Every structure is written in structure tokens, then in C-alpha cells.
Amino acid sequence: MIRIIIIDDEILARIGIQTFLEGKQDIMVQGTFSSSLDALAYLRGGSQVDIVITDIEMPDMDGLAFIKAVRDENLSTGIIIVSCHDNFSYAREALELGADSYILKQEVTEEKLNEVIEKINGEKILPRLAEKSPGGKERWTQEGQVSCSSYAVGVLKLQSRDSPDDSLLSGHVDKTMLIHLLDNIVEKEGMGTFFSPYNKEMFILFQFPGEQSAGKKAEQLQTYCDGLNQNVRLFVNERLLIGCSGFFEELKEMRERYQEGLAMLRQDFYEQGKWFFAADRSGMGRKVSFSPDADRFTEEGWMEEFGRQLGDFLEHCRARMEDPDLVKKELFHGMNRFIYALAQKYSLASQLILGFGGKLEGIMNAPCVSRLEQELTAEMQELSRSLLKRLADDTMESVLQYLEAHICEAIPLTEAAQLSFMSVPHFCKRFKEYTGETYVKYVNNRRVEKIREYLDCGKYSLNEIASLMNFQNMNYMIRLFKTTTGMTIREYKRTLKKRNGRDTGPD
Template identity: 40%
Template sequence: MIRTIIVDDKILSRIGIQSLIDGKEEVTVCGTFGSAEEALKFLEDVFVDIVITDIEMLDMNGLEFIEVIREKNLAEGIIILSCHEKFSYAQEAISKGTDSYLLKHNVTEESLMQEIKKAYQKNQTRNRKHTAAVADLKKEGELLENGSYVLAVLRAGTGESGTEELEMHLESTMLAHLLEEIVDRHGMGTLFSPYNKEMFIVFQMDAAQNQEETMRRIDENISVILKNMQQYINTELTFGISSEFGKLAEMRTKYQEALDAVSMHFYEKDVRVFWYTEISEEMEPVSFCPDELLEEGGLAKFETQLSLALAKGRFERVKADVLKEQLMQSLNMFIHQVLAGYSFREDFSRKWNGATTLVSAITAAQNAEMLKTSILKVVGCFRAELIEEWEKDDLAETFRYIEKNLPNRITLADLTEISCMSVPSFSKKFKERTGQSLVQYLNDKRIERACSLLKNKNYSLEQVAELTGFSNANYLIRVFKKRTGKTVGEYRKRYGIDEME
């Protein structure tokens, strides 16, 4: 991409020149200006490749304009478009640093494009030679000096990694070139563009500054960078800022700090700058209640639970991959519990247990908002299919009744009445579905719920027996041992609960 501006005090000339080159062969016109003063003000903030200017203007003539540009290094190439045919004008313009001198009445799209590309190539060659000569000194020696530094990782796009976005909008070499010009020109520090890693800037700070002054200086630097970059790329830029450091040996640590900081963009996609604070690589298990999903408003209640989990991740500054992994585990458990609670057909349950759609949705989400939307879409589909399956399942109401009434006495007569079947017909169908008799199934369900309650030291054995439908604690103990192969005491001891306490 070749960045240009047009400076001419005649509006028709500006429009005509812009129509010849803007958008042609990677040439972009970043601005048109009616005076040299306006153009200089723009160039103070935005570096361009080529300035195309008239030689005679009211406030400052083109020759003076060239001198200021070269003195302050505000652009790389300069092309004069003039009505003056005298050789002395061209000679003076070239002596002051212009790259080309064209007569307006002879200019065509082809000739102007040719001169723009020629000036651009000439300056690119000169810059490459200069960069190769000073790169090692600049990137190593400069930072070996005593001082104060802040490292900023730069990322483009809205995702966890900006690599693909950068390739879509701008060649990485061009981005590095543009950034290096901005950072150098404004004396910010040093740009590093390591292979296959995030690009970063080491801002050089005044060691005498306090933290507030340092933050203000960084904000000013980023503002200048963003103002320049928005001219040439169509994606948002995000910065992760490390804490201050003074030794080169700390750069690796500070680079990781900046990466951790910018990773918080996952939770706040509209924020552009993230300052480092400690990031958590752990997260407590997330709990989703399976009992209400099929009830009216069940999906809305699930959404509330999911929103709380995401808010917790943001508040605790949990890494995105840690949050995703925890949600993956919790949602797989949630789906398993819903399916087990209603004893759906095996083929239906097999479809949703460990569902690849859920894994894909969570893995592909680039930010918390997308993650929430994707999960809700999958769970909404799950719920819709559950309801459809429920409506054509003549035992669905039976399993729902059992789930809701486990603490109470459940009889065969109750279930045959609910299912509108005779006792023989119900018993046969129930055995075919579950592979168990009603008593075995009820005991398994009650032991499953007891296992959950026994992990909580606040429940006594008598309370657990009452909440799970066993007539007394002794009966619970006997059935528990028979179904699990462990005593209640052994099971509770695994969770640090002593029955003697």
C-alpha cells in the first residue's frame, strides 16, 4: 500500500489528481489539503509515503513546504505538480529534496502512477539499506542502557489471536514497516517483530516519572499509533501493556505480562488498551442446574447461570482457555445429568453425550459474547430436541415424576396411572427401557442423589436418607454398600468428612 496526500490550493486540481490515483494499484489518498499549513499539521501525526504538491500556494510555496518536510522527516517521497515549465523551478525543487517534477498540463494517470511507484521504490530501497545497517544496534544496544521501559503487545482483530486478521487486512511486513516509522518518528522506543509471535513495542520512559505520568505517556503514544494506523487498516487494534521494567533480562517476563493483559480482550471486546494485572490460570467448577431445563422459562434460567459464570471469569481475570475448558466440562456434565434424569432412549442420549457441536461452539468462540451466544444456541437446540423426544415418549412423564418425587414414596400403582398402562405392560416397557426393575432403578437414582448429598458435611445420615426417599439411615447404609461397594463412612472420608464428628 502506497500512502499519499495531495496539497493544492485549487479544489478542482485536488479532485482531479485524486480521481487519477486513489484506489489504483495499491495507492491510497489519505487526505487532500488546500494549504501547506493544513498538510503539515496532518503530517505531524500521520506519516505518509508520498506527498503530491503544487509549487505555488498562498500561505507557503511548494519549495518551502519541501524544506519543512525534509527537515522534520514528515514523509518519504515528494512529487511536485506545477504549471511552471522553467528548468530553474525544477532544478531548485530537486535540490531541496523532491523526487519528481511534473507539469500539470502533461499529467496522465499512467505518468503520475509511474512517478509515484518510482519515488516509492527509491525510498523503500534506501530505507532497507538503512534498516539493515542499524537494526542490531537499535534493537539491542538501545535497550541495554539504564532506563525505564514498558512493553506493549499489539494485536489486530477481535479474536484471541490476531494473526489471521492481520493477514486479511495488511501484510505483516507492511504493518511492521508502518509501525516502525511511527515509533521512530515520535521517539517512542523500539518495535520488535519476531517470527511467528505477536509484534510488540518497547516504550522508553523517563525513570523520574511517577506511575500516573507513565500511564498518560503510554496513552498518548497509543493515541498517535491508532490515529496513524486507522488510515490503512480496517480492523481494530488492541494493546496489552506490561508493568514497568529496567533490565533487558526482564523482557521475556514482561512480554508474557503484555500477552496476559491483551488476552482480557476476550471479555471486553470494545476496550482497546489493557494494563497488566495478575491473570488466573484456575477456575472453580461451574454449576448448571439440570432439573429446570425442560420447565417453562428453563432456557432463560440457564442463560442467567451462564452469564454469572462468564461474569465470574471476567471478575477473576481467568484465562480464556481455562474458562472454556471449565465450561466444556460443566456443560457436558449438565447434559449428561439432564439425559440421565429423564432416562431418554439410548440412541438419543448417545447423540448428545459428549456432543461435538458443543465442543466446536466453545472452541471457536473468539470472545465472551460469542461464547455465550454459541452455547445458548447449542443448549437451545438440545432443549428443543428434548421436548420433541419427550412428546413422543410414553414413559417421559413417568421419569419426570420419579425425578421430582425421589424423596417420597413411589409406588408401581402411581406410575401405571401416570403412564396409562397396565401393570404387566408398564413393567415390561420399563425393563426394556432401563434394563432394571422399578425397585432397582429407584435405588440407583436415590443412591446417585445420596452421593451428591454425602459430600456435604452439613447433612447427617438421617437427613440424607430422608432427602433421598430411604425409610431410615440403616436402610440407606445397606443399599449404599450393595450398589457402590463402599461403606458410607469410606465414601465420606474421601471428602474429608469423619462420621464420628
């Protein structure tokens, strides 16, 4: 695999050259730059590049100075100049400084560019790789091609040991040193080719002999990754995560397999203690959905069933190696359907329910499956408590309205409990929590208030009031009034008369 970067301050030129190269089986464009200084910083940062394709006239750095720096610091094996200048002396100076080819922009074609790249590859890149690889030349055929026909892409990511949320480098290690370390390990062990693309995750194109069995390749891949992990742990205080694609035969699949490796890295969501994730479709089975039952939400045992259903769903997704982002999306939609169904069922409490729905997006940002499961379960428990309390409060309000409408009647405790669909002990407990008074005290206070209303209007005798209030006799009403207010009815009427300065009716 030939690693290439393109440098040109004209965006159309960069796009044109990249279009010629992309899709070629043995070429990887690692980055494009509009600035020579940015490209030089990238190269000096340790990124391994085989060929630099650059314009010679750049606004921020003289092209000849750039070529000299690349050659003096051994930053790239090959250099191709693509320029508008047709001055022979200018081209000769570039070639003398170490450029391998000088092509006029107006003469650049896909065929010509690839011809120059193949020439540099055959004359300079392949021999260098053969010398560095263990067993060297045995790994290369007479045509100068690698004697292997099977590959796997391993995408690398560093994660802080102290904080699983921190990805890439945490600041404890110099990236340039790390790139050199990884490149040296890959070359020394003959694993394949190391890539550090611009603004993308680092990755390795692992190479295996074509005759090797799938089992042997899997063992070799695990050995390679174990070696990488052990070496990195010696030098940096970071966890090296490796996500490996499945094995493939055609290099044109590399971009697709890189994405597969990235997807494997995201499996860290399910198992945060693990560092090696390889594509394996053996666990594939029928996909399941997540649909909690809103109709049974207030029933006893619903939370236990929800916990089991959520755990089974997430375990199923882990076994299928589902992309965590897609799992969260499925979970988010399933929970939203549940929330809206619940809000429709309990319309009087819809604002309360939909308020909990607003918390779902934050929960879905959980970095690992255990935290997501914990936070979602906790929110459902809180919603259950809040909704049950609200429903009980609504029931109490209905009971109070009924008592108010029938305050002149003697509503027994058992009848009130039946109205709430609660047992008498549970009703008494909820009633006191809601009103702050026992049922008997509340009813007596409200009936005494009604007696006061009749007394205040001054139209009724005590016998008439007792009859209106359905007391068995007037004496019972008088005793209740005294017990509740601390004064007799006669004393109350005197107080009322003094306050109003008028007659309050017969005693």
C-alpha cells in the first residue's frame, strides 16, 4: 500500500489529483494540504508517507525549500512535482534537490500520474520495505509484489486509563513519539503497513500469507495485537484499543474495511475492560426491538420486567456486535414511543410524563452500556414513583370533591375508600399524606365549617341546621362543634354578633 499526501494551494488541483488516485487498489491518500508548512508539520509529526505530490510554487514556503527539507529529514521516499512552470532550469533544480519526477499541470493525466507512482514504488519503496521486513526478500516475488493475498485492517485508538470518556491522546504522551513507536513495531515484526492519516484514526493494514488458514490468521492477528498492546503499555499510560476488520483479499476493499474496524472500536461501549475487538458474525441472529408495555406501567412488577427486557435487549445487541450509535437510536425511539403512549393513557399527567421524555437524549450519551442501563432504569423508577403519586393525588382530589358535594351527609370511611379503589388502611395513609389530617378529622372539620356557614347566614335554628346536616340529633352536632372549635355554638354566635353588629338568628 503506497501512502501519499497531496499539497497544492488550489483546491481544484487537489481534488483533481485525489480523484485520479482514489479507488486504486494499492494507493492510500492520507491527506491533502493547502499549505506546505502544514504538510511539513504533518510529516515531522511522525506520519509515515511514501510519496509527496506537491506544487512547487506555494504562498507560504518556497517549493524548492520544501523539497530540500523533505529530503534532508528523510520524511518521504518519493517526491513528485506537479507545476505550471515549464522553465527547464527550475525543473532541473527541483530534480537535483531530490524530486523523483516533474510533471506540468497541463500534462497531468491519470495514466501518467499512476505510471510515475508505480516507477517510484518499484525502484524505491518496495526495495526499502523488503530490507526492513523480517525474512526480507522472501516476502517479495520477482515482480516486486508482496507474496500475500489476505489482509485485515486494525484501527487504533488511545484511551486514558483514568477516564474512559477521554479518547485519543490524553496529553501524557507525545503523538510523534507514539507514531514512531507503532511504525517501528509494525515494521520490525513484519505485521504489514502502518498508517497515520491526517485528522483520522491511525490504522494498520495487516498482511498474511495467502495459503494460511482462517484459524491461523486469527491467531496471528491476536499475536500481533498482543505485541502492540504490550509495547505501548511499556511507554505510555494509555489503553490501546484495537478494532479489527474481517479478513479480505482485495485491497480495493480497504476503505470499507477501515470503517468496519472503526465499528469494532465502538464495541468498547459494551465491554470497557476489553481492548481488542475483532469482527465476528458468528453471533448474528434475528434482530429484536425494544418496546416497553405502557398499559401495565402502574402494575406491580413492571419495573422488574422493564429491567429484564432492557438487559436482554442490550445483551442481544452486544452479541450481534451492533453499532452502539444505532443501538442508542433504536433505544431512543423505543422509549419515545413508550413515553407518548403513557402520556396518552394518563393524559392528566402528560406534562409530567413528557418531562421525563426530555431526559432521554442526555441518557443516550452514556459512554458505556452499564451506565446507560443504570441511568435509564433510575429514570424509569423515578417516573414510576412520580406518576403513581400523581395518580394517587388525582384520586384523592376526586374523593375530596365528592366529600365536598356530600358534606351534609355522613360519608363513612369504607365508602370513601371504595371511591378511591384502595383498601381502607392504604386509603387512610394516602389521605393523611395528601391532606395532613385523618379522614375523620378532615370530615368533621369540613362539616363544622358548613355549620358555621348556616350560623353566619342567621336564617336557621339549631334544629334546622342539624336536620340539614343529617345529624341524628342536635346535641351531637353541638358536642361536635365544641370539640372541633373549642367554643360552644352559643359562644360562637355571640362572637359573630359582636363582629357583625346584627342578630344571628334564634338560639
